[in-house]
Amino acid sequence: MIEIKNLTKKFGKLVVLDGLDLDIKSGGIFAVLGPNGSGKTTLIKSILGMVIPNSGEITIDNISVLKQWEYRNEINYLPQIANFPANLTVVELIEMVKNLRPKKSNENELITLFGLTPFLNQKLGNLSGGTKQKVNIILTFMFDSNLIILDEPTNGLDPVALIHLKEIIKQEKEKGKTLIITTHIMGLVEEIADEIVFLLDGKIYFRGSVADLKNQTNQTNIEHAIAHLLTKENV
Numbered sequence: 001m002i003e004i005k006n007l008t009k010k011f012g013k014l015v016v017l018d019g020l021d022l023d024i025k026s027g028g029i030f031a032v033l034g035p036n037g038s039g040k041t042t043l044i045k046s047i048l049g050m051v052i053p054n055s056g057e058i059t060i061d062n063i064s065v066l067k068q069w070e071y072r073n074e075i076n077y078l079p080q081i082a083n084f085p086a087n088l089t090v091v092e093l094i095e096m097v098k099n100l101r102p103k104k105s106n107e108n109e110l111i112t113l114f115g116l117t118p119f120l121n122q123k124l125g126n127l128s129g130g131t132k133q134k135v136n137i138i139l140t141f142m143f144d145s146n147l148i149i150l151d152e153p154t155n156g157l158d159p160v161a162l163i164h165l166k167e168i169i170k171q172e173k174e175k176g177k178t179l180i181i182t183t184h185i186m187g188l189v190e191e192i193a194d195e196i197v198f199l200l201d202g203k204i205y206f207r208g209s210v211a212d213l214k215n216q217t218n219q220t221n222i223e224h225a226i227a228h229l230l231t232k233e234n235v
């Protein structure tokens with residue numbers, strides 16, 4: 001479905017993505033892992049056309065994304081940092097996004113699930129980080145799209161909200177959707193990811209399943225497996 005060929009992105013002298021090749025097949029959960037600053041968000045934004053690569057090509061269903069925008073109608077995207085307008089209320093923002101995106105939406109179900117009803121008329125600028133993240137999640141999942149891209153969706157969530165998020169992610173997978181997710185929560189990766197890639201220094205250091213990663217590093221714990229991957233590659 002998504003094919004990335006020789007993707008390079010530099011910010012000034014900093015090479016963030018260094019000739020990356022990656023293909024992501026339709027259906028299932030694909031986790032992009034790597035330390036802070038390893039280029040996960042840059043990779044996601046390149047797929048979305050929000051970052052323009054220096055070189056390389058990205059195609060979705062064999063169509064290049066460069067200078068295109070219609071394809072984004074079929075993507076639900078949860079940004080790592082959601083800069084919501086501070087003076088709007090939650091319900092005003094939801095209505096605004098619905099007006100911008102004329103697709104069927106199921107926000108009411110999600111508002112109930114995440115307990116956001118008491119916050120609907122509060123201004124976004126007054127919400128706690130976790131509550132803002134719940135709004136971010138609702139805006140992402142209220143539409144039906146085949147590709148769902150989640151950039152650190154667990155940020156600031158309480159344990160109950162995390163359980164609901166996991167349920168939704170699994171439900172979307174059951175429907176045959178493709179999900180790309182970045183997270184530092186290894187328990188989540190272990191629970192939901194079908195495949196992982198580990199980014200470091202602009203390159204892919206590992207690609208495979210969690211079981212492959214454990215086998216390759218001879219570790220039973222995923223955090224240790226990743227630590228092992230890092231030390232091994234640094235020698």
Ligand code: ADP
Nearest residue numbers: 011014016034035036037038039040041042043
């Ligand atoms: P990650 O999501 O893996 O934490 P990012 O993709 O956000 O990493 O960032 C990778 C590197 O690129 C970081 O060093 C970051 O500071 C830099 N970077 C990201 N966006 C920009 C930008 N717009 N201008 C300059 N540097 C950037």
Ligand code: MG
Nearest residue numbers: 040041080151
């Ligand atoms: Mg990031």
